[in-house]
Amino acid sequence: MPETLARLFRHTIAYGRTDMMLTKQDGEYRPIAACEVERQVGRLRSELFRAGLSKGDRCALLSENRWEWAVSDFAMMTSGIVNVPLYPTLTAEQIHYMLEHSGARVIMVSTTEQLEKIRTIWERLPLLEGVIIFDKCTSDDERIVEFASLIREESLSSDEKKSLESSINEIQGEDLASIIYTSGTTGTPKGVMLTHANFASNIRDNGYEFTANDVALSFLPLCHVAERMADYAYYWHGTTVAYAESLDAVAQNILEVRPTIALAVPRFFEKIHSRVMEKMGTASPIRRNLFNWAVQTGIEAIPYRLIGDPLPLALKLRYAMADKLVLRKLRDRLGGRMRYFVSGAAPLGLHLAEFFYAVGIPICEAYGLTETSPVVTANHLGKMRLGTVGKVIPNVEVKIAHDGEILVRGPNVMRGYYKMDTATNEAIIDGWFYTGDIGEIDQEGYLKITDRKKDLLKTSGGKYIAPQPIENLLKSCDYVSTAVVIAERRNFPSALIVPNFEKLRQWAKANNISAESDSELAKDSELSAMLESEVQKTCATLASYEQVKKIAILEREFSIDRGEITPTMKVRRHAVEKLYASVIDEIYTQ
Template structure:
């Protein structure tokens, strides 16, 4: 599909102070509803905003208030069933070798790191030296079982079905995991076997994950958004013989992989899916029943007794912004260490807290966060359709969740977009409340006192404005780990002012997620916080961030050369560029290999410019280009709901997105936002020309990773002629 575009030359920017920032609205979801009642604050936070906030493609599914009976595998369990209104009721009770292989990592470094920061005492740290590591004694399943046994009647997992929520207690989780594990042994799953999981977020995803680990096999998560060929690559590389899938597309993908690439057996979560026994397809419910009656259930405990800290716990394939995916090997010791070091930094969490799991479990961030929540005894609710996250936040009302900056940016944009059309009185009240919120947040962060007068103002501001904004996200949210992309200072300040702590952090699949994040007090905006306890961070040659510690991976699966390339003297080379400030906080400046070098020899971090652009309405996506060129240009995708609203206000007519982006009024609107960004950049960093695209960057075209990061090389290749025209070639 071709993209209609318009090319514009940016006006020179003067070095003025930062202008007042307004922000745009995301795409409209398929339906809108009002939040009843209160005139200003509630109207500002209407469900229209909620549905504008999220755009990930796909149609939002309207669910009715009724509930359906639980699946067969759930009937023997003590289930709690609730509708959106909170009614509750109960249903009737109803061969391989051990995988202890670790890759030896080459130790060769040409330059010594020049700046080093440790996250805690080294006395208890498990440091990598030549690939060898001192491991803790426990393994994750033993740790989970201790937690589940502590209070077996407490709710652990919640999932959606037909407009309602079904629940599993800790005791039910333990019994189901044991049953699935025994069922896997009945199916012939050997120790060290790789077992794939393809599907949307749901409790069964985690139950399968824990059951696979319980038989000393290795879970391999696969994004359900991948193409068949991409999924087949992972299945072949990891030598997967069995796949857990949900229904629909994931089931079809598994069948195509089995038919065209590698024979695999299938376990399907959905009872309504039509299975073919001839294709070795079984239902999850049948696997549970088979495991409950299995005479080999004792073998589960025998396998667990053989687990060692060096065992491979999971293979996670990185999506990669370039090149083919690599299987990251994380061990039992890696994940257990990750749990322990988070305990030291998150003492405020308790089993009274709840989390919403809405980022893909196939990604290390959500999977590790959800694992940690269960490890700490929190209740986790699973969302299978991320386009409905704002609506579901109203139902679940979590106290914490992990997210990516895009969600926060869209909430921030939607609020400011709405306030842009409010009356002067309402805008004034909003601005005053935000100033008070920022002042209180700053004083608390700096451990300064809040005067009685300011406290009184804050109480009024909170009642009239701030609490209403928190209400958009359920009203109880207080902790939000955020990572995956740059987060603008403006957005971060906004949420802290509202009263939600954004634990902005940094991590990679290769480091079992977290390397650093903001503490509740003493955080520094513009950084990604201090390193975790027992995690050491250095800055090496070319300002590359280097990491060492107990959470660093064992290596890349079946890729010893690639493993050797990323380790130097025991340090993992992240490929990210950055610095460490005087307070020991990490500052990310970009990707080492993603830096743009202009023809004049200047180095530019495109991700930082893209992050600035996408905070300006109506800009939704941006890709900055300029390698070996004399100046920087950008490909910009606007938020079409915001663009259309502005067009209607100006009386502009259009018949298609391609025609809309070509209208001079729309170009001028985006030009003004680009100029705002340029005023904050050095002259050689400024976007001199840009093109508006009528179609967004998408995963399916290879322009985004499954975690929605820019694949710059693919975008440049797809739009080569357009980019050439921006340079007058």
């Protein structure tokens, strides 16, 4: 197993794949061979050194997922340069803070749009010496260089090859590999320092069985530790990695690439499930009943399939028919070859896990944080328990504190927060990292996440409410896209509801309600009463003090640009509460 990411690169190249990467060019996916990736990495690494960068210097990377991201990262990992990945959705001011705080000397950007962000803040960044841009760009500024001009086309010289090999051998596990700024659902982003050994331990211990026959689609942001570590693991096992054109193009790219594995977040599965259910909502009664029967048959088969037991004969025959008539066609919408997904970053609703497993596409839910490189626990094929985030991976320890907080210790735990000693000492005590998550471990060792410690809500009556399980339950309602539970210092729980507008329009049409816009639809009193009733029915199984009593329907989806969600689709609870303060107050003053 790799001791460093530099050695991982050498191991990956040794597979000699002609399709190490797949990238969309001129309307179709084309392969990039391992030998070409090695040449480009070696060339870029030499140019970075020639520009004056050396081991330990910071180089930022502001880009969407694309092959240049991986080549740039490998060039840094094989030279000891510290990668500071940044979300391309960040504003110029957010980028300024991270570049200034990290002391980055160079930044690589994907497009002219990202370049313009840097131009607006460059004069306030005295340490930033240059920009490397992936796309073509015409500029008179000598500090701005095109990526293509650095990697050129000539082969590496023998001296360059020796230098690359020597550099790979010199990188040590304790060397800093990356400073990753947390997406910051609360407070100022912190720079998480991860070493080569941190990443290497997670590649070794995550337990997922990727193979050289697999094709992975990379579409979650590579600047997030989860997709980055997943891609490292793919490469270690010789898996071909295809880069999605964009998040908006994922549905089309899946059909083109026909991947066998991929990492996703719950919101991805919610959208697929929602689209399927919407289509069934307008189908003929016969087709709709057939769909419901097939999915229910798949759900009945889950207990047997989870432990590898044969299905009883009657169920086996029904499942074969359901698969032929319905389930196989649903799998075809995801390329038809998907072995399984890995899900992380946020809790996965049980109804989603059951639906996809019933269809024949298991979702292996895992748990981790940026500070843990990231995997702490994971479900694996043949060892899954739906509704949990799996068992603790090898060489990592987990314990539950007296207040329910999950503590983690192991080789995957970060070195600390960059330039934030106080925050580091608060987060890591006696070698244990305090995650801030609340959870419980069952008798068989499966971990279940309850909520974020800071997110626990205390009502005016003194009752504590964990909002995430309630929000996940609400999202199982066909009419709900996203929900944010409100209860802190309030006398009863309420919820801000981002509705499934497509389903609302269908309901409105069936009930002769006309509306010219989604905004007008959200304000309709009859529709509001219906949705509030549906929410209350959905919450009927909860304790009385947990049940949502009133709702407010929002007029649009939450947005990254408005700061309501993070780039990994997590709701910024405090930002939402502040933005919709007047709406919340109205709920409790009506």
